[in-house]
Amino acid sequence: xxxxxxxxxxxxxxxxxxxxxxxxxxxxxxxxxxxxxxxxxxxxxxxxxxxxxxxxxxxxxxxxxxxxxxxxxxxxxxxxxxxxxxxxxxxxxxxxxxxxxxxxxxxxxxxxxxxxxxxxxxxxxxxxxxxxxxxxxxxxxxxxxxxxxxxxxxxxxxxxxxxxxxxxxxxxxxxxxxxxxxxxxxxxxxxxxxxxxxxxxxxxxxxxxxxxxxxxxxxxxxxxxxxxxxxxxxxxxxxxxxxxxxxxxxx
Amino acid sequence: xxxxxxxxxxxxxxxxxxxxxxxxxxxxxxxxxxxxxxxxxxxxxxxxxxxxxxxxxxxxxxxxxxxxxxxxxxxxxxxxxxxxxxxxxxxxxxxxxxxxxxxxxxxxxxxxxxxxxxxxxxxxxxxxxxxxxxxxxxxxxxxxxxxxxxxxxxxxxxxxxxxxxxxxxxxxxxxxxxxxxxxxxxxxxxxxxxxxxxxxxxxxxxxxxxxxxxxxxxxxxxxxxxxxxxxxxxxxxxxxxxxxxxxxxxxxxxxxxxxxxxxxxxxxxxxxxxxxxxxxxxxxxxxxxxxxxxxxxxxxxxxxxxxxxxxxxxxxxxxxxxxxxxxxxxxxxxxxxxxxxxxxxxxxxxxxxxxxxxxxxxxxxxxxxxxxx
Ligand SMILES: Nc1ncnc2c1ncn2[C@@H]1O[C@H](COP(=O)(O)OP(=O)(O)OP(=O)(O)O)[C@@H](O)[C@H]1O
Ligand SMILES: [Mg+2]
Numbered sequence: 001x002x003x004x005x006x007x008x009x010x011x012x013x014x015x016x017x018x019x020x021x022x023x024x025x026x027x028x029x030x031x032x033x034x035x036x037x038x039x040x041x042x043x044x045x046x047x048x049x050x051x052x053x054x055x056x057x058x059x060x061x062x063x064x065x066x067x068x069x070x071x072x073x074x075x076x077x078x079x080x081x082x083x084x085x086x087x088x089x090x091x092x093x094x095x096x097x098x099x100x101x102x103x104x105x106x107x108x109x110x111x112x113x114x115x116x117x118x119x120x121x122x123x124x125x126x127x128x129x130x131x132x133x134x135x136x137x138x139x140x141x142x143x144x145x146x147x148x149x150x151x152x153x154x155x156x157x158x159x160x161x162x163x164x165x166x167x168x169x170x171x172x173x174x175x176x177x178x179x180x181x182x183x184x185x186x187x188x189x190x191x192x193x194x195x196x197x198x199x200x201x202x203x204x205x206x207x208x209x210x211x212x213x214x215x216x217x218x219x220x221x222x223x224x225x226x227x228x229x230x231x232x233x234x235x236x237x238x239x240x241x242x243x244x245x246x247x248x249x250x251x
Numbered sequence: 252x253x254x255x256x257x258x259x260x261x262x263x264x265x266x267x268x269x270x271x272x273x274x275x276x277x278x279x280x281x282x283x284x285x286x287x288x289x290x291x292x293x294x295x296x297x298x299x300x301x302x303x304x305x306x307x308x309x310x311x312x313x314x315x316x317x318x319x320x321x322x323x324x325x326x327x328x329x330x331x332x333x334x335x336x337x338x339x340x341x342x343x344x345x346x347x348x349x350x351x352x353x354x355x356x357x358x359x360x361x362x363x364x365x366x367x368x369x370x371x372x373x374x375x376x377x378x379x380x381x382x383x384x385x386x387x388x389x390x391x392x393x394x395x396x397x398x399x400x401x402x403x404x405x406x407x408x409x410x411x412x413x414x415x416x417x418x419x420x421x422x423x424x425x426x427x428x429x430x431x432x433x434x435x436x437x438x439x440x441x442x443x444x445x446x447x448x449x450x451x452x453x454x455x456x457x458x459x460x461x462x463x464x465x466x467x468x469x470x471x472x473x474x475x476x477x478x479x480x481x482x483x484x485x486x487x488x489x490x491x492x493x494x495x496x497x498x499x500x501x502x503x504x505x506x507x508x509x510x511x512x513x514x515x516x517x518x519x520x521x522x523x524x525x526x527x528x529x530x531x532x533x534x535x536x537x538x539x540x541x542x543x544x545x546x547x548x549x550x551x552x553x554x555x556x557x558x559x560x561x562x563x564x565x566x567x568x569x570x571x572x573x574x575x576x577x578x579x580x581x582x583x584x585x586x587x588x589x590x591x592x593x594x595x596x597x598x599x600x601x602x603x604x605x606x607x608x609x610x611x612x613x614x615x616x617x618x619x620x621x622x623x624x
Contacts, residue, residue, distance in 0.1 A: 048577045051569065072576035088574035092592030102578035158578065
């Protein structure tokens with residue numbers, strides 16, 4: 001599904017991703033952990049084509065295509081979804097119309113007819129239940145004035161509607177209270193299918209007790225320095241990242 | 252400075268000059284006693300007016316609205332200025348063509364009235380709106396002529412009266428200007444929402460005086476500037492009695508070499524305690540040569556008041572475009588959505604469906620022309 005090979009990416013003359021390789025197969029859940037500033041969000045931005053980042057080395061194959069040749073919206077239509085660490089507020093744009101627009105953009109690309117406001121209202125009310133969100137959030141402007149946790153739920157709501165092939169969840173657990181964490185994690189689990197893949201970026205192994213990963217990667221200074229099973233998450237929770245940082249720089 | 256190509260001997264030419272002079276010097280935004288008590292008739296004095304012009308006024312008000320001769324007003328309002336007036340007779344929905352020289356429209360009653368002014372010669376139209384105690388009057392104003400025009404609207408609101416004015420200006424006249432002089436008695440409510448999609452010069456001068464307690468004023472404007480269009484919005488809201496509220500929101504989207512200026516003064520008199528006022532000017536500048544000038548001002552002489560003001564200048568937000576793209580929306584659609592979202596906040600304030608539709612269409616065409624260029 002996704003093959004990242006020796007990726008090098010920079011922003012404003014600063015190399016952030018430095019020789020990163022990662023392969024995610026259909027249906028797998030990969031957790032990515034690592035210290036602040038190690039480049040996790042940068043990786044998610046590069047995967048979704050943020051215009052401020054430039055790639056000057058390596059390759060990314062997605063579903064047999066050269067991902068780096070695709071525009072951000074083409075990647076989305078091809079099934080990549082990013083739940084933002086910091087979801088963007090869009091004043092004046094109605095949340096429900098926004099999600100419908102995204103939904104219809106995908107349908108249009110597949111040659112299907114667009115769904116009207118009435119039919120979409122039914123569809124989304126089902127999805128709202130999944131994240132236990134109030135209808136009220138649909139009539140507000142996109143993320144505007146939403147609390148941190150509400151923004152995260154709104155991201156998962158979009159994911160539920162858009163049904164991606166590869167979902168990248170960047171710190172979906174940060175800012176969530178204990179109940180919200182459980183709700184969001186359960187929603188993600190319900191969306192797990194044999195061919196839908198997830199990259200779950202997190203600092204806390206608690207999330208991984210809900211969303212159980214197949215592989216855990218540790219990212220330090222723009223590279224994956226160690227990969228392992230679930231127990232790796234527990235290990236870094238206990239020992240921190242120092243031992244891996246030392247090991248990485250010794251290489 | 253651009254020189255107006257207009258017959259300088261005409262009244263309209265003088266008005267335009269005056270308007271421009273006011274714009275240049277900022278005379279209307281100064282809190283000086285001098286101008287505050289200046290007779291507004293310099294704007295409306297029809298004795299100088301010699302041209303006659305014809306235009307249809309479409310009257311779609313409810314029956315309880317009368318639009319009639321100025322001289323019928325009991326205080327000889329018309330006589331005072333020597334107006335020679337024509338009665339707008341007929342049924343609501345009728346289109347009446349007025350030959351307009353030394354003439355004025357007087358609107359009273361309650362309900363809705365739609366005034367479509369399609370001038371064929373430079374016009375200068377005084378409109379007097381009087382809303383009696385407890386009444387609600389809604390006026391929609393559109394000019395469709397291709398010549399310059401100036402409308403001077405004086406609004407008198409009695410206690411508990413409500414007046415809503417929608418003004419959508421989208422024609423290609425060289426100058427379309429309107430001046431409002433609003434006087435509000437206690438607990439009255441005045442709301443004005445305007446959309447300027449003019450290709451020439453648009454000037455809105457709005458002066459509001461809250462003379463009674465707890466009056467409320469809401470002013471919302473949207474300017475769409477393209478090519479060499481110029482838009483000026485000058486407001487002057489005077490809180491002269493306690494407990495008043497005023498909200499001003501002025502938004503501009505500017506491309507080409509267009510210019511937009513917001514100059515707004517909020518004056519709070521010493522006795523106007525508990526005044527709550529806000530002024531916000533938001534500009535979205537989409538080209539290198541477009542300019543927005545923003546001058547919100549406060550002049551406060553009471554101590555227990557809440558007054559907020561602010562101005563923003565921005566371009567389209569790259570992170571917002573990217574966010575929409577990650578949801579499958581292409582950049583052109585993303586930009587259109589963001590700009591429409593910006594405009595909608597103001598368009599939504601229009602209270603007449605047919606006008607809202609015109610405004611939305613104007614906004615749509617405006618953004619379409621941007622994305623093409
Ligand atoms: N515009 C920029 N210019 C220069 N450096 C930047 C810019 N944006 C991000 N960086 C740097 O890139 C590095 C990686 O940031 P990134 O957000 O990817 O980290 P992260 O692993 O997601 O961290 P966290 O766990 O705190 O979310 C950081 O050192 C950050 O300061
Ligand atoms: Mg991050």
